[in-house]
Amino acid sequence: xxxxxxxxxLTMTALGVIASVAVARASQEASPxxxxxxxxxxxxxxxxxxxxxxxxxxxxxxxxGIVENGAPVYVRAFGVRDTKSGEPVTVxxxxxxxxxxxxxxxxxxxxxNERQQxxxxxxxxxxxxxxxxxxxxxxxLLTHTAGLRDMRHESATDDAxxxxxxxxxxxxxxxxxxxxxxxxxxxxxxxxxxxxxxxVSRESYAEYIQTQVLTPAGMMESTFAAPGAxxxxxxxxxxxxxxxxxxxxPSDRALLPSxxxxxxIGDMTRWAAxxxxxxxxxxxxxxxxxxxxxxxxxGWEGMAMGLGWQLEKxxxxxxxxxxxxxxxxxxxxxxxxxxxxxxxxxxxxxTTPRIELRKLIEEVxxxxxxxxxxxxxxxRSDFQWTLGGLACMTxxxxxxxxxxxxxxxx
Numbered sequence: 553x554x555x556x557x558x559x560x561x562l563t564m565t566a567l568g569v570i571a572s573v574a575v576a577r578a579s580q581e582a583s584p585x586x587x588x589x590x591x592x593x594x595x596x597x598x599x600x601x602x603x604x605x606x607x608x609x610x611x612x613x614x615x616x617g618i619v620e621n622g623a624p625v626y627v628r629a630f631g632v633r634d635t636k637s638g639e640p641v642t643v644x645x646x647x648x649x650x651x652x653x654x655x656x657x658x659x660x661x662x663x664x665n666e667r668q669q670x671x672x673x674x675x676x677x678x679x680x681x682x683x684x685x686x687x688x689x690x691x692x693l694l695t696h697t698a699g700l701r702d703m704r705h706e707s708a709t710d711d712a713x714x715x716x717x718x719x720x721x722x723x724x725x726x727x728x729x730x731x732x733x734x735x736x737x738x739x740x741x742x743x744x745x746x747x748x749x750x751x752v753s754r755e756s757y758a759e760y761i762q763t764q765v766l767t768p769a770g771m772m773e774s775t776f777a778a779p780g781a782x783x784x785x786x787x788x789x790x791x792x793x794x795x796x797x798x799x800x801x802p803s804d805r806a807l808l809p810s811x812x813x814x815x816x817i818g819d820m821t822r823w824a825a826x827x828x829x830x831x832x833x834x835x836x837x838x839x840x841x842x843x844x845x846x847x848x849x850x851g852w853e854g855m856a857m858g859l860g861w862q863l864e865k866x867x868x869x870x871x872x873x874x875x876x877x878x879x880x881x882x883x884x885x886x887x888x889x890x891x892x893x894x895x896x897x898x899x900x901x902x903t904t905p906r907i908e909l910r911k912l913i914e915e916v917x918x919x920x921x922x923x924x925x926x927x928x929x930x931x932r933s934d935f936q937w938t939l940g941g942l943a944c945m946t947x948x949x950x951x952x953x954x955x956x957x958x959x960x961x962x
Contacts, residue, residue: 617818628643641786643816647899672859824885882897
């Protein structure tokens with residue numbers, strides 16, 4: 553009789569163990585693979601190097617994003633967004649990404665092409681009547697082979713008339729060369745594409761990009777709007793040798809398609825991952841293939857063109873990338889398809905050594921030995937202090953000399 557409770561207890565215990573093992577196994581099978589992470593030692597090294605670059609190159613603010621195995625693993629911010637206020641840069645701070653905006657414009661064109669609302673080989677005149685006498689095609693605008701020269705444009709208006717005025721002037725200017733017969737990097741080409749997007753979608757360029765590109769991409773912080781007084785935005789700082797706060801933030805509705813987007817490093821790292829993974833939330837695989845396919849060699853050594861994206865020669869292949877340099881800002885976005893890696897660099901200064909900084913990051917990620925970047929002589933703080941001391945001493949000597957002559961004259 554006494555053995556029955558013991559048997560029951562053993563049976564229940566055995567069933568409990570079996571159930572626990574089954575639950576654990578099911579949980580293990582159901583859980584997704586853990587997200588890739590950057591090792592703590594590499595994170596530490598990168599943090600230290602970025603802080604050093606910030607100081608050595610007199611960069612006000614800097615933000616870095618890294619994607620590994622198709623997912624963000626390093627999103628960091630350094631320095632200040634405004635030297636006047638001293639407010640720190642965060643991963644949510646917005647930087648003007650300058651010409652990297654062109655990759656968003658190219659994505660919009662490819663979306664409209666998928667919907668058969670635009671055709672890549674069609675004359676731009678089909679969508680922008682101001683070019684009625686021009687044979688320029690959509691593809692030629694995307695590859696900087698349309699011959700459209702850049703031009704200054706300053707408008708006090710923020711309505712459609714600014715775009716109309718800009719496009720009319722662009723259409724009436726003498727081209728640098730016949731369409732398709734040369735290559736010249738052109739902001740104007742992408743501003744004209746922006747006008748075409750407005751014409752086809754019947755929305756402003758900013759509205760279309762917001763609803764059809766930024767929102768689907770999950771880029772909820774990015775904007776084309778001019779910054780408000782309380783915005784978490786990195787203010788531009790100009791100067792190659794002596795950095796100073798710029799008096800204004802770049803903003804012109806007609807120029808938005810070429811260089812008008814402001815984005816956080818978090819959003820831009822997400823943008824890099826979406827394009828690296830060819831995420832269908834934005835485009836079909838065929839459209840990504842068209843954008844990243846080598847179309848022609850550019851006028852820059854080691855660089856070619858896809859559609860909207862620059863292609864940088866690396867070994868036997870090409871890296872899709874785009875650089876950005878606007879008044880008081882510099883940026884660089886690079887995709888490494890074979891490694892499923894991406895690197896994003898944003899800064900609110902013009903002294904940022906983007907290419908050298910990217911190479912340094914590559915070396916750290918590869919576990920290679922590296923040499924910290926050396927700033928030019930005029931950017932070195934010890935040299936600036938020495939120069940400042942010499943200037944003060946010179947002024948003092950001049951003052952003493954003038955005073956002595958004044959007394960001698962009496």
